[in-house]
Amino acid sequence: MKNTVLIPTYRRPLDLSRCLLALQAQTKPVDRVIVVVRDIDAQTWEFLAQFSPHNLPLHIVKVTVPGVVAALNAGLAAVEGDIVSITDDDAVPHPDWLEKINAHFICDRRIGGVGGRDWVHQGNKVIDDSRQIVGKLQWFGRVIGNHHLGVGEPREVDVLKGVNMSFRQEAIAQLRFDERMRGTGAQVHFEMAFTLALKQAGWKLIYDPQVAVDHYPAQRFDEDQRNNFNEIAFINLVHNETLVLLEYLPLFRRAVFLLWAILVGTRDSLGLVQWLRLLPSQGQLAGKKCWASLRGRWHGWQTHRQFKSQN
Template sequence: MKLSAVVPAYNEESAVGRCIESLLNQTRPFDEIIIVDNASTDSTAAVVSSYAARNPSIRLVSESVPGIYHARRAGFDAATGDVLARTDADSVVSPRWAEAIEAHFAGPRGSEYQALTGPGQFGESPPFDPLRKLESRSKLFEKGGEGLKLIGPNMVMSVNAWRDIRDDLIDDNAIFEDADVSLRLLETGHRIWFSPDVAIEQSPRQLRHSPWENRQYLLGGYRLARLRGDRKLLLLSLLDLPFRFVLYTIWWLTYRPWDPETSTWRPHRLFIRLDREHPLISDSRSA
């Protein structure tokens, strides 16, 4: 079985190296690691090229059209593996990520569940993170089970599943693209398995901004439902919006006052303007 890791990267010169290191530091090496430079204006491509010069499994792919949809497609299309595993350039995968992915697809569940995901908890977290504690105590996180959704930084599927959904995905940077992928997988008969062994660590950098600052992003589910013309999904997305704003409020109140560099609480940070480390494309879109 050949495993391909795919990492879309836009202006990630400060983060992509850490991600690549985690992909190289695997108990079961990836057969290829594809980093997609998505029209970066910084030295992302140079950083990746320096790793590729020392590691023949790494390949740099360029995609000039900005947006995760285009970067994801370019990376998956360039991959030659039987299984495609995507993560984000600011994420860090666990050392057994590739091993756990191979175990799933080589085992009895592999043919029944052609898509796979797992925990994607946030790093740089304070000692008390109420949502992280609740999540980690759930039965799904303890034992695994059938899921309904992939998360973007922890998205794994067989190459056949990708080919089945590739041409029916929505090309729009303002939607929840991982939700779109998940819907198409389920609609084409591909079931999703959640495994606690397939774990990654996400960056909390966007959570340090208030729900109001993230409002255009939070409307991604509503936009997806509207573009798909799915009235049931539209209703569910509208009902889900208040929950998401509450969720992001809790995350903001948890991660914004916490200073990971000094490991101390600094409540005054809630009242200080914070420039985005990485702007959201959805911020330029209207509702």
């Protein structure tokens, strides 16, 4: 099988260099590496002009629209081969990453996507907790991630994580990442829309903790600053999650999801119960998060209804 690796990047030349060096060290040589670069990203263009890849078939794609969705869709248009593997510029695939990915696709023609663990590095510490439940969508709409904590045997999942996910070209065909995802950078939950669409089409998605990358979360250059609250980023996150689930869940489960989301929610997408739980420790911040979550739900509902009315 021929493998293409797709990497969207923005203003992280040192991280990108580390990622590319890891691809050079793969036990299964990569057939093509596509790096998608913003037109205004002078730092990365300068780095790539000086970078001398050793046995690395590098192909650079320029994109003018901000956000990971536009970058990945531009990259997908340039993919060649049987398998496309996507990772972030701040990730370092383990040497046997492509070898293990290929093994899954070869053993079962029904597998459309493969993902694995991203070992998150925070300073000098590696998050080494463990979870058995990974990448699952519960019946009422709660999504359990835990991709960075997964242990155990390979198993079927509902959702893969953007930093470590691979797809069979035959499975994704003309499928593209949803351009309705809000945000100007990370566009959180973009991969959920993509992988749930594959699941809905009947393809199997596999999570294997041994398909691993080291993840060094780097600075983001948009409104989403990871652990720091930003109202716009919070609204965008909840909008994206809401839109994806409203379009994936059947009618009854859709209604249950909206009720649960508004009344309960999660730490990332607060409902009233989560607001009350966080109120003693976070005070006014909990209220801001809850209000942003409710606005995000409403915006997601509006986007969903608008799309339905146009189609």
